[in-house]
Amino acid sequence: MSEETALLQVQDLRVEFRTGREIVNAVNGANFSVHPGETLAILGESGSGKSVTASTIMRLLQSPPGFVTGGKVMFKGTDILKLPLNEWRKMSGKNIALVTQDALTSLNPVFKVGWQIAEMFRVHGETNNGDPMERAIELLERVGIPAPRDRANDYPHQFSGGMRQRVMIAMAVALHPQLLIADEPTTALDVTVQAQIMDLLAKIKHEEGMAVILITHDLGVVVDVADTVCVMYGGRVVEYGKVAEVMRTPAHPYTKALMDSAPQAQQKGKRLKPILGSPPDMARLPSGCTFHPRCANATDICRTQAPVPSTPVDGRMSECHHAESVYHASVNT
Amino acid sequence: MVVCLNVTMQKAYIMPLSTPETTPKAREPILQVRNLKKYFGGGGGFGLGAKKTVIQAVEDVSFDLYPGETLGMVGESGCGKSTVARTLLRLDEPTSGEALFHGKDIFTMNPQELIQLRRKMQVIFQDPYASLNPRMSVEATISEPWSIHKDILPKEEWPDRVRDLLESVGLRRDHAERYPHQFSGGQLQRIGIARAMTLEPEILLCDEPVSALDLSIQAQVINLLEELQERFNIAFLFIAHDLSVVRHISDRVAVMYLGRVAELGTEAQVYETPRHPYTRALLSAEPNLEFGKTTSSDRIMLQGEVPSPANPPSGCRFRTRCWKAQDICAGEAPDLAVQSDGNLHQAACYFPEPLPE
Numbered sequence: 001m002s003e004e005t006a007l008l009q010v011q012d013l014r015v016e017f018r019t020g021r022e023i024v025n026a027v028n029g030a031n032f033s034v035h036p037g038e039t040l041a042i043l044g045e046s047g048s049g050k051s052v053t054a055s056t057i058m059r060l061l062q063s064p065p066g067f068v069t070g071g072k073v074m075f076k077g078t079d080i081l082k083l084p085l086n087e088w089r090k091m092s093g094k095n096i097a098l099v100t101q102d103a104l105t106s107l108n109p110v111f112k113v114g115w116q117i118a119e120m121f122r123v124h125g126e127t128n129n130g131d132p133m134e135r136a137i138e139l140l141e142r143v144g145i146p147a148p149r150d151r152a153n154d155y156p157h158q159f160s161g162g163m164r165q166r167v168m169i170a171m172a173v174a175l176h177p178q179l180l181i182a183d184e185p186t187t188a189l190d191v192t193v194q195a196q197i198m199d200l201l202a203k204i205k206h207e208e209g210m211a212v213i214l215i216t217h218d219l220g221v222v223v224d225v226a227d228t229v230c231v232m233y234g235g236r237v238v239e240y241g242k243v244a245e246v247m248r249t250p251a252h253p254y255t256k257a258l259m260d261s262a263p264q265a266q267q268k269g270k271r272l273k274p275i276l277g278s279p280p281d282m283a284r285l286p287s288g289c290t291f292h293p294r295c296a297n298a299t300d301i302c303r304t305q306a307p308v309p310s311t312p313v314d315g316r317m318s319e320c321h322h323a324e325s326v327y328h329a330s331v332n333t
Numbered sequence: 334m335v336v337c338l339n340v341t342m343q344k345a346y347i348m349p350l351s352t353p354e355t356t357p358k359a360r361e362p363i364l365q366v367r368n369l370k371k372y373f374g375g376g377g378g379f380g381l382g383a384k385k386t387v388i389q390a391v392e393d394v395s396f397d398l399y400p401g402e403t404l405g406m407v408g409e410s411g412c413g414k415s416t417v418a419r420t421l422l423r424l425d426e427p428t429s430g431e432a433l434f435h436g437k438d439i440f441t442m443n444p445q446e447l448i449q450l451r452r453k454m455q456v457i458f459q460d461p462y463a464s465l466n467p468r469m470s471v472e473a474t475i476s477e478p479w480s481i482h483k484d485i486l487p488k489e490e491w492p493d494r495v496r497d498l499l500e501s502v503g504l505r506r507d508h509a510e511r512y513p514h515q516f517s518g519g520q521l522q523r524i525g526i527a528r529a530m531t532l533e534p535e536i537l538l539c540d541e542p543v544s545a546l547d548l549s550i551q552a553q554v555i556n557l558l559e560e561l562q563e564r565f566n567i568a569f570l571f572i573a574h575d576l577s578v579v580r581h582i583s584d585r586v587a588v589m590y591l592g593r594v595a596e597l598g599t600e601a602q603v604y605e606t607p608r609h610p611y612t613r614a615l616l617s618a619e620p621n622l623e624f625g626k627t628t629s630s631d632r633i634m635l636q637g638e639v640p641s642p643a644n645p646p647s648g649c650r651f652r653t654r655c656w657k658a659q660d661i662c663a664g665e666a667p668d669l670a671v672q673s674d675g676n677l678h679q680a681a682c683y684f685p686e687p688l689p690e
Contacts, residue, residue: 045547160638190409191576192635195618199634217548220620247622261552263581264622265604271559272581274552278517 006033006074007211008057008096008179013071015052015235018064022283026052028235028290029071031309034179039205039212041226041243043219045258047279049235050215054183056081057213058098059088075179093124097172101184103164107156113167114140114152120174139170143200162193166200173204180205183215198225219262223247231255234280234290241316251318251327253297289321297322362397363535363568364421369394369430371416388642390416392592392650394430395669398536401562403569405583405600407576407615411639412589414572418538421570422456423447434536452482455529459541461521465513471499471524472509478531485532498527502557519550526557530565539571543578555582576619580604585677588612591650592642594669598678606688608672608680611651649682657684 015027027049034040044050055061057073057080073080075095080088100106108116117139118132129135133152140148143166156164165185172180182201186194202225205212214226222229222243229246231239231254239252250256260273277294280286286293292302299321307319312327320326371391391413398404406414420427421439432439434450442450458464465474475498476491486494496506502523513521522542529537539558543551559582562569573579579586586603588596588611596609607613614633635654640646646653652662661683672678674688 045549162638190574190639192409192615192618193638195632195634198620218620219548220622223622224620258548259622261549262622263552263555263577265577265580268581268600271556272552274556275549276553278519278550279547 005035007036007038007076008213009033009072009074010053010057011072011074013053013056013073014069015049015056015061015066016069017066024282025285026066026235026282027056028285030232030235030237032230032237032240034211034213036178036211037209038228039214039226041222041229042213042215042232043217043222043229043258044232045217045279047282048232049282050232051183053232054098054181054213054215057181058092058096059085060098090124093120093177094175095177096179096181097175097177099165099168099172099180099182099185101187103161103168104156106168107164109156112153112155113159117152117167117171117174120171124175126175135174136170139174140167143167143170143204144196145170161189162196165189165197169197169200169204173208173210176208177210179211179213181213181215184217185214186221187216187218194221201225219247219259231258234285235282236290236319237317238291238319239317245313245316249313249327249330251312251316251323251330252320253295253322253326254291256326256330257294257296289319297326360400362399363435364398364570365433366397366417366421367395367431367433369417369420369432370428371413371420371425372428386643389592389645390642391420391427392645393666394589394592394594396587396594396597398568398570400535400568401566402584403562403571403582405579405586406570406572406589407574407579407586408589409574409615409639411591411642413592413642414589415540417589418456418540418570418572421538422451422454448481452478452532453534454536454538455532455534456538456540457522457525457529457542459544461518461525461545462513464525465521465528467513469512470509471495471511471513474513474524475499475509475528475531478528482532494531498530499524501530501561502527503553517550519546519553522546522554523557526554526561530561533565534567536568536570539569539573541573542571544573544575551578558582576616577622588615591639591645593650593666593681594679595651595682596678596680597669598672598675598680602672602674602678606674606686608678608685608688609651609682610655610657610684610686612680613686614654657682659684 010030010032013027013030017024017026030053042050056068068081114133114136117136121127121132121135137148137152140152145151145163145166159167186197189197216222226243229243230237231252233254239246239255246255247259250259257275261275263272275294280290288304289302289307292298301321307321309317309319310323312318312323369391370393373388373390374386394417408414416425419425421432427440439450472495475495479486479491495509499506499508504520504523543554546554561567571579571582580600583600585599587594588603588609590611596603596607596612603612607616614635617633637654640653648664648666649662652658667681667683669679669681672680672685
């Protein structure tokens with residue numbers, strides 16, 4: 001994949017949180033890019049830096065305590081992080097939109113839902129192409145809300161969790177962004193509703209031809225909807241590649257261990273294979289490779305020297321000293 | 334046992350209590366829940382305006398729990414699975430029904446008997462932070478049950494036993510002096526498990542015990558629970574919404590929908606040959622890790638969301654979202670009927686899914 005065609009490129013992004021007592025290194029040099037029309041999943045456990053990465057891209061990082069200490073976020077050749085905030089606000093919405101996990105806190109409780117969607121058109125000065133309210137109602141219909149004309153006059157608390165998430169999606173795609181960032185969009189939802197929302201996202205993505213960054217901790221969701229995946233650990237992208245390839249033949253011990261720890265039907269009756277120990281304390285990251293204290297493949301070099309990205313196979317990136325051997329071991333099983 | 338003299342009593346909800354032959358662990362059940370019903374609200378008098386909205390959280394739930402087995406209970410939010418656990422512990426008073434623990438009804442026990450019951454029936458909750466007292470050291474938390482049940486362990490043996498227990502759940506002996514804020518979520522859940530083990534219970538109610546944990550930590554806690562079950566022959570009522578976790582740990586599985594048991598059977602019966610349409614839809618909605626196994630084309634997309642338990646549909650509660658629903662489904666609620674593939678397998682549906690050829 002060529003870097004020039006990338007829609008969004010995150011280069012060596014570093015974000016830290018300065019609390020009174022310590023510095024928490026939430027993101028430690030993350031690199032990835034998204035191409036037009038692609039669905040990229042960012043997979044990681046809590047504290048891996050995936051959501052902080054999303055809020056940094058959206059310029060929603062609360063500062064203080066959060067500070068971007070390095071790196072770039074290039075969107076079609078512009079570094080988003082360097083834009084004045086008012087220019088970014090004009091640009092976002094039309095270019096990059098965000099859907100978060102908790103739709104109830106993302107919507108304003110005291111305004112009607114239709115009004116909140118129509119605000120997208122008003123704020124971005126798009127009042128010439130028809131009445132904003134009418135367009136909001138069309139959007140509600142498009143995301144599958146029954147009786148959209150009536151529902152537009154309801155307040156967020158009158159919607160169920162799944163319906164609120166639909167409203168969020170309507171708002172996000174109002175101005176036809178080229179990139180949608182969905183941060184755990186279905187984590188708070190039940191599995192049957194999750195399937196509906198994932199289906200809707202796939203439909204809208206297809207209609208709009210937009211790229212999606214899907215942030216999730218759910219391996220199943222990644223397998224289901226994403227084209228490519230970044231596996232994050234300790235604030236870095238430790239493995240990147242096509243979903244099917246990464247999941248079948250992981251080239252990073254963490255990816256492999258994560259897959260192994262998920263309960264699967266064919267292992268019924270056997271013990272699960274957990275990852276030993278706990279995720280790293282982001283204020284006191286281990287030396288060398290951040291995964292080495294929990295890694296089955298760790299050797300001396302892992303304790304002292306941070307691994308650099310390697311390419312064990314075409315189209316794959318793995319940040320591991322033993323990427324080649326891990327990859328070949330997983331090919332052979 | 335004067336409770337539960339309502340209409341539903343006349344229906345064939347009481348299942349045959351013959352010992353199922355296909356479960357090796359089966360003996361006499363230690364817990365028999367019959368026609369459990371729990372409504373919230375509707376008492377009137379309280380609150381402003383005292384609107385009499387009645388939440389029908391659990392409606393006519395019956396199941397058995399056998400020694401040493403794991404009965405998984407799955408369902409989406411609001412299906413009543415946690416309420417079942419809470420009423421069994423008498424943290425919420427049931428509206429009607431009975432729950433026989435070794436033949437004695439939990440719901441009519443007096444406070445003295447309840448204390449003895451809870452010695453045999455312990456619980457671990459979802460949120461490990463909220464279920465431990467932040468001002469009590471781990472040692473104080475774990476040894477507290479012994480100060481209530483004084484006959485179990487002489488006081489001079491407490492410190493040693495606390496540390497033994499910590500080791501048996503994979504923590505260190507010196508963790509006893511620490512306080513909850515010094516632990517991670519997975520470690521706190523281990524402490525909660527150690528505390529539940531102090532009285533050597535026969536039943537452990539696990540209410541979403543791993544939902545708050547990351548995947549890598551979740552596997553550690555599940556393994557720990559399985560080890561403890563094998564060592565002490567504890568029966569688990571394992572409540573969770575994660576289908577793959579429930580499948581992994583359970584011998585039998587009850588699928589709940591809006592306060593009722595939709596389907597009950599062995600893990601293989603429920604997951605391999607589901608008979609209730611809801612079970613099928615639920616299983617197909619779960620994203621699958623195995624490539625090519627579930628594709629979006631054979632996924633059953635349910636319309637809408639779970640109706641409100643304040644105003645559930647008449648008859649079969651799933652009928653408003655069911656693609657098989659006909660007039661009969663709106664009438665009498667279907668019984669949890671025994672399916673042709675074995676007396677362990679029951680589904681409450683007029684039009685059960687056919688068995689595969």
